[in-house]
Amino acid sequence: MLAILVLVPIAVIFLQNLPFRSPPRAYYTMAVLILAFAEILAAITLPDLVARLPPAALQILHFALTADQLTRVLLASIGIVLGTAVLVGQRSFSSDRQHRRFANLLLISLTGMNATVLSSDFFTLYVFLEVVSVSSFILVALDRGLFAVEGAFRYLILSALASTFMLSAVALLALACGGTSFEVVRSGFNSTQATLARLGVIVFAVGMFIKGGVVPFHAWLPGAYASAPAAVSILLAGIVTKVSGVYTLARITYSIYVPDEALATVLLALGTASMVLGAILALSQADLKRMLAYSSISQIGYVVVALGCASELGVVAAAFHIFNHAVFKALLFVGTAAVESKAGTTELHRLAGIGSKMPVTCATTTIGMLSAAGFPPFAGFFSKLLIVLALWKSGHTTYGVIAILASILTLSYLLSMQRQMLFGKPNAETATLSEADASHLVPAIFLAFLAVFVGVLFPLLLHSPLSFLLLNRKLPW
Amino acid sequence: MPDVLSKHPIDVIVLGSLVVAALWAVLSPRLLRAVIALALASICVTALLFRLEAPLVGVFELSVCAGLISAVFISSISLSQLETEETIAKARRERIRRYWFLPLLLLFVGIAVGHMSPPTFTRVPAGGLEVRSVLWTERHLDLLGQVVILLAGAFGVVVFFKETKKHEP
Amino acid sequence: MSPELLTAYVVTIVLLATTGLFYLLVTTNLIRALVALELMTKAVTLGLVLVGKLTNNPGFTQALTITVIVIEVVILVVAVGLVLLCHKHTGTVDARNLRNIRG
Numbered sequence: 001m002l003a004i005l006v007l008v009p010i011a012v013i014f015l016q017n018l019p020f021r022s023p024p025r026a027y028y029t030m031a032v033l034i035l036a037f038a039e040i041l042a043a044i045t046l047p048d049l050v051a052r053l054p055p056a057a058l059q060i061l062h063f064a065l066t067a068d069q070l071t072r073v074l075l076a077s078i079g080i081v082l083g084t085a086v087l088v089g090q091r092s093f094s095s096d097r098q099h100r101r102f103a104n105l106l107l108i109s110l111t112g113m114n115a116t117v118l119s120s121d122f123f124t125l126y127v128f129l130e131v132v133s134v135s136s137f138i139l140v141a142l143d144r145g146l147f148a149v150e151g152a153f154r155y156l157i158l159s160a161l162a163s164t165f166m167l168s169a170v171a172l173l174a175l176a177c178g179g180t181s182f183e184v185v186r187s188g189f190n191s192t193q194a195t196l197a198r199l200g201v202i203v204f205a206v207g208m209f210i211k212g213g214v215v216p217f218h219a220w221l222p223g224a225y226a227s228a229p230a231a232v233s234i235l236l237a238g239i240v241t242k243v244s245g246v247y248t249l250a251r252i253t254y255s256i257y258v259p260d261e262a263l264a265t266v267l268l269a270l271g272t273a274s275m276v277l278g279a280i281l282a283l284s285q286a287d288l289k290r291m292l293a294y295s296s297i298s299q300i301g302y303v304v305v306a307l308g309c310a311s312e313l314g315v316v317a318a319a320f321h322i323f324n325h326a327v328f329k330a331l332l333f334v335g336t337a338a339v340e341s342k343a344g345t346t347e348l349h350r351l352a353g354i355g356s357k358m359p360v361t362c363a364t365t366t367i368g369m370l371s372a373a374g375f376p377p378f379a380g381f382f383s384k385l386l387i388v389l390a391l392w393k394s395g396h397t398t399y400g401v402i403a404i405l406a407s408i409l410t411l412s413y414l415l416s417m418q419r420q421m422l423f424g425k426p427n428a429e430t431a432t433l434s435e436a437d438a439s440h441l442v443p444a445i446f447l448a449f450l451a452v453f454v455g456v457l458f459p460l461l462l463h464s465p466l467s468f469l470l471l472n473r474k475l476p477w
Numbered sequence: 478m479p480d481v482l483s484k485h486p487i488d489v490i491v492l493g494s495l496v497v498a499a500l501w502a503v504l505s506p507r508l509l510r511a512v513i514a515l516a517l518a519s520i521c522v523t524a525l526l527f528r529l530e531a532p533l534v535g536v537f538e539l540s541v542c543a544g545l546i547s548a549v550f551i552s553s554i555s556l557s558q559l560e561t562e563e564t565i566a567k568a569r570r571e572r573i574r575r576y577w578f579l580p581l582l583l584l585f586v587g588i589a590v591g592h593m594s595p596p597t598f599t600r601v602p603a604g605g606l607e608v609r610s611v612l613w614t615e616r617h618l619d620l621l622g623q624v625v626i627l628l629a630g631a632f633g634v635v636v637f638f639k640e641t642k643k644h645e646p
Numbered sequence: 647m648s649p650e651l652l653t654a655y656v657v658t659i660v661l662l663a664t665t666g667l668f669y670l671l672v673t674t675n676l677i678r679a680l681v682a683l684e685l686m687t688k689a690v691t692l693g694l695v696l697v698g699k700l701t702n703n704p705g706f707t708q709a710l711t712i713t714v715i716v717i718e719v720v721i722l723v724v725a726v727g728l729v730l731l732c733h734k735h736t737g738t739v740d741a742r743n744l745r746n747i748r749g
Contacts, residue, residue: 503682
């Protein structure tokens with residue numbers, strides 16, 4: 001039954017492109033929205049979905065797909081960000097033709113991401129990550145402008161380099177364990193070829209670092225985020241970079257083996273470097289999108305550090321932070337899209353005082369910022385708390401202190417953006433602006449609500465249908 | 478090294494020409510020659526694949542890499558490059574300045590790797606299926622992935638190359 | 647497979663990969679970067695098939711390799727499309743003329 005998640009988007013693409021006269025834009029948006037809702041629903045009801053066997057006629061569609069709690073977290077995140085991106089894209093593309101290509105590429109990306117989080121084999125992971133990457137390259141360069149093409153090309157080169165690393169790792173794993181599926185590799189760690197298998201996993205992890213924008217392989221990220229069209233930036237920042245990068249690392253930590261000394265040290269070191277460097281570089285940015293891109297690098301660093309704890313609490317914290325980051329980063333980029341659509345620019349000094357002209361956008365963006373900075377009672381506070389707790393408990397107290405300091409840095413650059421942009425006095429350019437339209441406001445309000453809701457109800461989370469967000473694990477208090 | 482040459486002459490010669498073709502592709506100042514060197518390298522790889530008892534992969538490599546990719550490269554070069562004589566001469570001087578240590582680096586790496594002892598590895602008990610059966614029975618999810626990525630590639634070509642008509646619908 | 651031949655293969659694969667990687671990091675011409683990428687792909691192709699032969703499981707890795715070749719072709723076509731778009735805007739394929747220099 002899990003195959004539905006992979007096959008239905010493909011079927012929708014074919015159905016959408018068949019009729020000779022293309023349907024209006026709203027139709028494409030509705031199709032993707034329905035799929036996004038179905039995805040979130042699937043994440044919440046997954047155990048029942050898995051238990052029901054398909055009718056005998058569909059037995060040939062038996063793919064080697066598995067799903068567990070980590071998959072459900074990712075599925076929910078994918079659905080949320082996808083719905084947001086398509087809603088924003090409804091109005092933000094100048095021509096119907098571009099919107100049609102955008103919608104189709106979104107569906108391809110959805111297929112790839114679904115199959116990635118459902119796969120149980122290293123090579124299948126690689127194949128569908130390439131699907132996601134290729135659709136991302138095309139999406140970044142969708143408007144064919146020079147800036148976008150540059151960003152897409154740099155992304156492509158570094159992503160292809162990462163793929164080479166991943167394939168070498170697959171070869172090493174096949175050599176050491178005789179196969180590439182997760183069970184085979186897991187058994188390979190208990191055999192005599194454990195060192196070779198460990199080397200294979202580390203090389204694979206390096207590929208993941210490049211694709212996920214972890215320092216020092218983050219060079220492509222700010223360019224790609226800043227030069228992509230608004231709706232594509234939402235998709236990239238909200239979920240694609242995470243699925244490509246940290247999801248696999250989480251999967252390795254969760255299902256394959258607990259990181260040994262070498263891998264854990266690498267994770268902790270690179271994660272800390274990302275946390276700190278991302279925050280420092282975000283402080284000096286003059287463009288809103290680039291600042292948010294560096295902020296993403298910093299937040300991914302948090303997830304990597306949590307995985308480096310090599311403990312159960314670490315994985316729970318990482319998964320929860322992945323979900324929260326999807327929500328608040330998408331929210332921040334929706335605010336950026338709203339500002340860009342009304343003011344025509346994303347340079348901070350030209351956007352002074354927008355808050356008084358666009359009150360709803362200002363309010364939702366502020367909520368997003370507070371969640372990103374880890375302010376109680378928003379959801380971001382709890383995931384960061386879990387990460388610091390995980391570091392504390394596993395003995396890496398210095399890293400915990402650094403994480404808290406990086407949080408303060410995050411707060412400072414977000415506050416400076418807030419002060420400049422939202423609460424300053426309107427200048428000549430911004431005096432004539434009006435509030436953004438519904439296609440930007442509806443997802444923003446929904447996401448802000450989600451950030452508040454998940455945060456406020458956090459103590460009750462474990463006993464609700466949303467308990468998969470915490471991987472169904474009991475928390476240590 | 479001489480014993481390798483006498484025991485498996487064909488393999489060593491093809492391996493050697495592969496490295497030479499790769500170096501030529503890197504060091505050649507003319508882009509067209511570099512692409513032709515890449516095609517030659519593909520042919521060497523095909524020969525090696527046939528020696529390694531992988532005929533299906535060899536055929537793929539030959540038709541796709543030595544054929545399709547070379548065609549794509551050459552058409553892109555003809556659409557974009559205007560190399561005059563002086564740019565070529567200037568490029569030749571620059572290349573010697575920039576890449577002189579590449580053969581030395583390769584020699585060093587080659588000798589270092591050549592002296593390392595091979596790691597232990599598992600041998601799966603005999604009875605692995607043949608390629609086509611593997612693809613169809615065990616790896617059909619990958620086949621689906623190939624279909625999807627080809628679809629994505631088709632969209633890419635449409636997005637990049639389709640000219641916008643004068644009147645938008 | 648005799649150990650000397652195995653060493654010869656491994657040395658060649660490593661040399662190919664090193665050449666490709668080195669070239670990718672150094673060159674500024676966009677098309678040459680793609681040539682470097684292709685060289686690295688060939689190294690990986692040979693490596694995968696070799697591993698299959700060593701572990702007595704040739705069909706498995708050959709299936710993987712075929713998929714890899716298909717994927718690499720699609721990536722290359724998209725990359726060439728981007729390079730041609732770039733050329734349409736700036737008239738050159740030299741990365742030094744782009745605003746964001748390759749890092």
